Amino acid sequence: MGKTVTEATNQNSLSIDEMEAIDIVTLMLEEDRHIQEGIQKSLTTIAEAVELIVDKWQHGARVFVAGAGTSGRIGVLDAVELGPTFSIDPHRWIAFIAGGKNAMWEPLEQHEDSASDIVQELQQLEFNENDVLIAISASGTTPYSLAALTYAKEKQASSISISCNHQTISSELSDVGIELIVGPEVIRGSTRLKAGTAQKIAINMISTATMVKLGKVYQNEMIDMQLINNKLVKRAETMLRQLTNLNEQEAKELMNETNNDVKLSIIIAKTGCDKNVAEKYLNKANNHVKKAILLFEMDQKD
Template sequence: MTFTPHYRELRAELETLTTEAFRPELSDIDRLPTLDIARLMNAEDATVPAAVAERLPQIAAAIDAVAERMARGGRLLYAGAGTAGRLGVLDASECPPTFNTDPAQVVGLIAGGPAAMVTSVEGAEDSRELAAEALDALRLTPDDTVVGVSASGRTPYAIGAVEHARRLGALTIGLACNAGSALAAAAEHGIEIVTGPELVTGSTRLKAGTAQKLVLNMLSTITMIRLGKTYGNLMVDVRASNDKLRARSRRIVALATGAPDDEIEQALAATDGEVKNAILVLLAGVDGPTAARLLAASHGHLRAALSAATGSADG
């Protein structure tokens, strides 16, 4: 095989990345008993939350900016390649059942398209243009947020998405796992979770992937809390689309109201199964249509709707 100057440059660049660093002290890991390897891996994973904790102020600032735009009707869009792209798609796909969001409200874009979720699409991550085309197909607006996700912080697809989104006036966030990354520099909000070298050299689906998952959990979940998708720590906008979620809906109404089962069933029947509306019916003593109007007037914030219905400042 002939190595071109491009590949020599790429190899040299990879050797500067913390996530790609070789750990000679682990060079005999394949000779260890399985339990010892598991202990090593678990100890490595335990360092990730501390790395995330160091960037909580940046994460919180990004979340507040996202929530402000989503409250105006904007969308949250993730863009990445490989593991990073899959994690974005996963986080986006969990929002409709968890928070009753429209599937178009939180979207995951992965280099190579949907097929790349299960099969590697070679070369797709190297194209800034593919990222721009994917965003153009979604008709990006200034109220939208684009989160580029890349462990290395140098993936062209993620950087291209952020650069294109920023040119169009959208909010941009760059999530990487190396310091001084091009992705974080390209974004309005750069978040660099430095997780260090991996147990298996270069396998950034490990600690780096875990860090990305934790941050994406925060971005979507806390944004939804800010948007009124919870009541306290109760998931009151859950979509009861199967038996488990229907049982969970009833339990959430019970926890929020303390009402007996028969009253909970009546309230859910009066509100077409909408948990938030049923809670308002029970706590404020209003009917289903009134609950819907109060929630609409409060932009879906249950505490505000309760305050409006009862005259209490606590909600």
């Protein structure tokens, strides 16, 4: 294993226990600048992770995220938002944290050594070679995450790891090893700080870019969000008006016609086609609205 940056002593914070509050938070802000540097150097591998997931997803893959402690909580936090934001099946992007659901609220970090737990959880859900595993571990050596990666390798499934050290075991076990080097923490070993923030950014990038590539965003709008209350339906109608030339009444009527399907509504408003034709072109474009509109326009020219 390479150098353990996450456990190193930060020379800039040796006197943090003598500082005034303003000096502590100023130092923390200065140290956080290393987060962007670490992310910047990892953009290529983060993009590789996105492309891997998109390819596998289009062939029916599920994504499983595993982590312990802060890393596990970050994975869960990201995963639970994907359903309401992008309307994905919650059984297709699943996050596990060492110690189970209670570990989201209680300090159950002792479970990070429970290597067998994650294997059992994956087995119960019939994790297989068609799926993708994302293991999050600041050190890159957490037994819980390593067990998940090892099991993925045994099942010949695709795997991605996110860690904050050089040349980690996690990276060795992964198809895509993302190493976010952000330097020692201001409190030695407290990876809920820079490492945690960097991991949060990386998993947000991976999940968001994946959803964009899967056609769940038009321009920069969430066109696949779950319209589960009146406020969100109203937001969708406003979105439709902003993206098209429809007035308020027209937008409301079109949303009713498509049963609140924003994608179909956009295509109909942009092209003037009916619902059946819009569905045909959306399917043809693999659920990408812009591509569907372009395909329709190209066919009209022929």
